[in-house]
Amino acid sequence: MNGSAGAIEGCYWQADRETREVSPALSGDIKVDVAVIGGGFTGLAAAYHLKVADPGLEIAILEAETAGFGASGRNAGFVMTLFGASVSMMKALHGKERVRQAHQYMVSAISALEAMIGEHAIDCDYERTGFLKIATAPAYISLIQDEIELFQSLGIEGFEWLDRDQLAARIRSPVFLGASWEPGCGLLNPVKWLNALRRLACANGARLFEGTRVSEVQRENGRYRLTCDH
Ligand SMILES: Cc1cc2nc3c(=O)[nH]c(=O)nc-3n(C[C@H](O)[C@H](O)[C@H](O)COP(=O)(O)OP(=O)(O)OC[C@H]3O[C@@H](n4cnc5c(N)ncnc54)[C@H](O)[C@@H]3O)c2cc1C
Structure with missing residues (x-):
């Protein structure tokens, strides 16, 4: 400096x-x-x-x-709900209810950030782009699908599986096999x-x-x- x-x-x-x-x-x-x-x-x-x-x-x-x-x-500027390690590990360590609460906290953190950006007209290149967790190998397909099912079993909404064609309509690459889609996330500088x-x-x-x-x-x-x- x-x-x-x-x-x-x-x-x-x-x-x-x-x-x-x-x-x-x-x-x-x-x-x-x-x-x-x-x-x-x-x-x-x-x-x-x-x-x-x-x-x-x-x-x-x-x-x-x-x-x-x-x-x-x-x-990286990702505005996302991710916390801790994988959701299955968080559930094993802290139990269903704590995972639900932590996820809800992250969802409300994104809302609070968006509210602050709006209230103060903050220029930080924020976009609600959504978040894709992409499978680039067959083993990742079941891993990501299991994670979506786990979220659903916890009563957590907001995650959707996109197959290869649905994903290609958004972002096309021969190595992208499918993805978890979470529209509530964003990106900022x-x-x-x-x-x-x-x-x-x-x-x-x-x-x-x-x-x-x-x-x-x-x-x-x-x-x-x-x-x-x-
Ligand atoms: C490579 C990378 C990518 C990441 N990507 C994302 C992402 O996409 N999305 C996301 O949400 N999070 C991401 N994170 C995590 C996120 O950046 C951190 O959680 C967040 O910046 C932590 O903020 P902080 O203020 O706690 O710590 P810091 O930003 O590290 O601030 C700590 C400050 O304390 C100062 N300091 C240290 N010691 C002293 C001292 N003794 N006296 C005075 N000052 C001191 C330091 O200089 C520093 O400025 C990423 C982190 C990394 C490293």
């Missing part, structure tokens, strides 16, 4: 994006109600939603590099989304300090003391 531009080196999503100013590093002691460590999706969204819920909170976001430097600025979260958090009064690595977290009398580089 050179301290003047917030572009992430070698990041596909930023190949033709303009750079942005980097927020100054924290240079002295401050006291806040909430200190968020890390300016990725989690930290920026937490700061924004906390500020909306309670505008009086003093919130500082402490980011070691630049906001979006971690996975949030480098992911994660860096644009991240930058929107950063703007919203800051516009609502959260303070972002970039180039500010937290090196130690200590608990003292029910409060926390964070030590940063400077």
